[in-house]
Amino acid sequence: MNLVGFRNGTLDPLREFEDLQEEINRLFDMTKVPEPRGIFERSFSPAMDVVENPDSFQVMCDLPGIEIQDIEISISGNVLTLKGEKRRGQKAGDPDSFREDTREGMFQRTIQLPLAVDAGKVEAVLKNGVLTIDLPKREELKPRQISVKAS
Amino acid sequence: MAEKTIERKTKYLRPRSAVSESKDGKLRVRIEMPGVRKEDLDIRVENNEMRIIGRREHPASRPYILHERPEGDYLQIFTLDDTVDQGKVDAVLDKGVLSITLDLKDQVKPRTIQIRSE
Numbered sequence: 001m002n003l004v005g006f007r008n009g010t011l012d013p014l015r016e017f018e019d020l021q022e023e024i025n026r027l028f029d030m031t032k033v034p035e036p037r038g039i040f041e042r043s044f045s046p047a048m049d050v051v052e053n054p055d056s057f058q059v060m061c062d063l064p065g066i067e068i069q070d071i072e073i074s075i076s077g078n079v080l081t082l083k084g085e086k087r088r089g090q091k092a093g094d095p096d097s098f099r100e101d102t103r104e105g106m107f108q109r110t111i112q113l114p115l116a117v118d119a120g121k122v123e124a125v126l127k128n129g130v131l132t133i134d135l136p137k138r139e140e141l142k143p144r145q146i147s148v149k150a151s
Numbered sequence: 152m153a154e155k156t157i158e159r160k161t162k163y164l165r166p167r168s169a170v171s172e173s174k175d176g177k178l179r180v181r182i183e184m185p186g187v188r189k190e191d192l193d194i195r196v197e198n199n200e201m202r203i204i205g206r207r208e209h210p211a212s213r214p215y216i217l218h219e220r221p222e223g224d225y226l227q228i229f230t231l232d233d234t235v236d237q238g239k240v241d242a243v244l245d246k247g248v249l250s251i252t253l254d255l256k257d258q259v260k261p262r263t264i265q266i267r268s269e
Contacts, residue, residue, distance in 0.1 A: 047219035047220045047221075048217060048219055048220070049215060049217060049218050049219060049220045050215065050216045050217035050218075051213045051214055051215055051216070052214050052216050053214070057216075060220065061220075062185035062186065062220055062247070063185065063247075064183040064184065064185040064246060064247035064248045065181075065183060065245075065246050065247065065248040066246065067246075096171055096172040096173075097169065097170070097171040098170040098171060098172065099168075099169070099170050100168075100169035100170070100171075101167050101168065101169070102167045102168065102169045102181065102183055103167070111217065114216065126246075128185065128186055128187060128188055128246070128247045129183070129184070129185035129186065129246050129247015129248065130185045130186045130247065
């Protein structure tokens with residue numbers, strides 16, 4: 001269901017080396033490293049959880065240190081796109097970094113939900129660095145109980 | 152020792168972090184702990200160690216259709232050397248990021264020597 005996947009798969013060392021060799025071969029042919037564009041314009045894709053409730057979907061995403069105004073949520077049909085920018089947390093004048101594995105820069109994530117959602121009723125809350133988006137299903141797509149009349 | 156045995160059995164996540172030193176002799180540690188509330192944090196400084204535990208809510212099994220976010224509490228242990236003043240530790244939690252400021256001992260802080268003119 002992912003349009004843009006989250007890389008967290010198991011490592012296949014042989015495959016990784018082949019990919020690396022291919023990448024290096026490609027680099028030799030390049031005169032300039034192309035800049036990422038479009039859906040690749042990101043430095044990381046955050047991990048997401050999606051829960052399906054009877055009448056809505058709930059999407060949760062870890063976005064620590066990000067301001068709500070730096071997050072952009074867009075919905076088209078059943079495709080949800082989350083993008084934004086994580087600014088550098090350190091203040092200027094703190095150049096002596098010992099170690100750092102936090103991620104900064106542009107992030108983007110696009111997922112396809114199983115059903116179209118009502119884009120007008122979407123609510124998003126950012127609390128303690130976790131973004132929770134409530135996406136109500138469209139009225140006509142909600143599961144309905146159809147009663148069978150005995151004849 | 153008993154406490155350590157329990158810890159190994161529990162699944163802890165290592166949070167992403169950044170450590171830097173400012174020019175005024177302070178160590179800044181930024182630890183990303185999304186989903187941790189202020190009251191669920193436990194920061195302990197003892198035996199030249201700073202141990203940070205961030206507990207999170209563990210929701211009961213939910214109807215996930217995509218489940219990528221790791222579950223578990225956060226644990227990070229930093230070893231503090233002799234240059235750190237263990238009495239001066241300041242911690243702030245904001246937007247899921249814990250910022251800890253540690254003071255270096257006065258004798259190791261960078262100093263500017265004033266030059267007197269005769």
